[in-house]
Every structure is written in C-alpha cells, then in structure tokens.
Amino acid sequence: MHREQLFDQLLHLSALLQADQERELSAIGLNTRTTHLMWAVHHRGPLMQREIADEMQVTQRHVTTLVDELIEAHLVYREPHPHDRRAVQIRLTEKGTSLMETMALDHTRLADALTQGWSDDEVAAVTSRIETVIARFAALVDEAAAERERTA
C-alpha cells in the first residue's frame, strides 16, 4: 500500500536527517542536547537553568552538566539573575551567537537545496499535507494518553 510506503519514507528521512545532524554536530564538539540548549537561549533570550530544564524535558541537574560543557567550550556563560539571587541566567557568548547564526543559515540553505526546482505551490501543497499529518498524529497521541488516564 502506498500509504504505508509514505509513512516508511517519512521514518527513513527522519533517521537520515538525525544521523547527519549528529555527525555534523560531533565534528564541532556538540551534540543534540547542547545544541538544543543553545538554540533555546538564542531564540528565547537569557534563560534560568530551570527554564532550560523545562523546555528540554531533562532534570535541572543535567542542565548543570550541559551548561558546564558549553562554558568549557566558551559558547555560553552564567550571569547572576537580576531579581533572584538563587538563580543564574544563561547567555550566549559572541562565539555562541555566531555559531547559532551559522546554523540557522545552513538550515535555510539545506531546506532550499532539498526542494530545489519545486514551485512555491508545490512546496505549499506538501507543507499543508505534512501539517495535517502532524495534527492527526497529535490527536491520536492525545487520545491514547486520555485512554491511559482512564485505565489508570
């Protein structure tokens, strides 16, 4: 069936993208987690470690470790929180900011390369299809979660 073939392809593509990303990142001494952390700070501004833990769904303790690594690499730094003396704020260094900007650019270039030769309409059509797949999948996951609640 074609429907299953499409599904398998999406899984395949997802595996390819992920493997490639991990290879690229490890070449510059990063991994998915540390990059996610920097990406969050880059887009949301200075964050407390607790906020980062919430965003990334990992423990605060683990954020401490990740931040330590990024400080070692001169990509972020800790600053006292302006209003809460218990907390610190994580900010990107210049090097960190410029790395995030480079990544964003690479990202755009890759997106363009992968859809090269498609008309804008084609891009829009596929985008809208994928959107419905995401929405439906989210609905199914919610349903399953509700089911588990009821059973438990």
Add this chain to the structure above:
Amino acid sequence: MHREQLFDQLLHLSALLQADQERELSAIGLNTRTTHLMWAVHHRGPLMQREIADEMQVTQRHVTTLVDELIEAHLVYREPHPHDRRAVQIRLTEKGTSLMETMALDHTRLADALTQGWSDDEVAAVTSRIETVIARFAALVDEAAAERERTA
C-alpha cells in the same frame, strides 16, 4: 520562507514519531534497539549475532546483551548454527513472532489513519516529493563525505 517551514515540520514530525514509538515500546519492556533486532530477524529469518551486529551497526558484544534481554523476555532464543559450531542462530519465539505481526499491523493502521481522506493520487504525489527529498539529501551527504575524504 515556506521551504524552511516544510523542513522544520519534517523535523518536528520526526521527533513526534520517535517519542511516541519509544513510549509505546517502553510500555511493553522494549526499546528501539531490541525492536530493531527482532524486526531484522522477523524479516530476514534466523540470523547469527554477527549478522545482526552488521545490520544494526553496533558491536557484537552489544548484540550479546540485547539478545540476553530478549531471551529474558521470552521473545527470542539461541540455537546452535547448523554448519558453524562457533556461532548461534537467533530465532523469534512464538510470542516474538506474534509481537512483530501486531506491530506491523499497528504500523499499517497508523499509516492509514494519518492519511485518512487523502485520495490515492494525493498520497502518490506527496510520496514522490518525499522520495526526491530523500534522494537529494543522500546525494548531499555523499558529496560532503567525499569532501571530507579529500580534505583528510
């Protein structure tokens, strides 16, 4: 730009699918690795542990561990290799086979649910687009690998 939005969506979908799969598997005491192992045996027939290590791109030592876990769960068993007394063959138990069949069915059902209401032509059109994205991505990865060869 729309092209980047599509790319981001594909990444998002991939993360959703993966997280969901891991949750489902952990509910039945499996993970991505052990499932991959069983899937390989289910589709390729009885395999030596070395063959499994090749297929999964992990060490033979790690295959030993994964097989031990699956034996503990009564999902596979070891059998002497018919022609090579150094080796063993991994086979699925009845329970293991039936689990793989259930998974294949769930997989088909999910693919259908996610594309519900799409015409066959629409499915085919999106499939063909994703195919070109995969092909192009593979080409880019190869190019980058060749580049690294030359530099090294």
Add this chain to the structure above:
DNA sequence: TATTGTTATACTCTATAACTATA
C-alpha cells in the same frame, strides 16, 4: 515552606580489549 542550583551517587546504553572455542 517552596524553589534554584549543586554535590554525591547510580543506572542505562554502548564501546574496547582480552580470551575461548572453532574454522
């Protein structure tokens, strides 16, 4: 009393190296 971050500790996943039995 609750929250932020850290010290101490442990668990999971996976790898490398040395070894046994067999090819």
Add this chain to the structure above:
DNA sequence: TATAGTTATAGAGTATAACAATA
C-alpha cells in the same frame, strides 16, 4: 591465522536524592 561469541572493564548520557542558599 581469522572469526563467533563471551568475560571484564570503561565511558557517555541521564536520573534520583540530599543539601545550601535564597525566596
């Protein structure tokens, strides 16, 4: 000499629990 699998060991990644400083 090379290969299949295992014993022993170690490293990365991540979690839980207890604690200090502050809210």
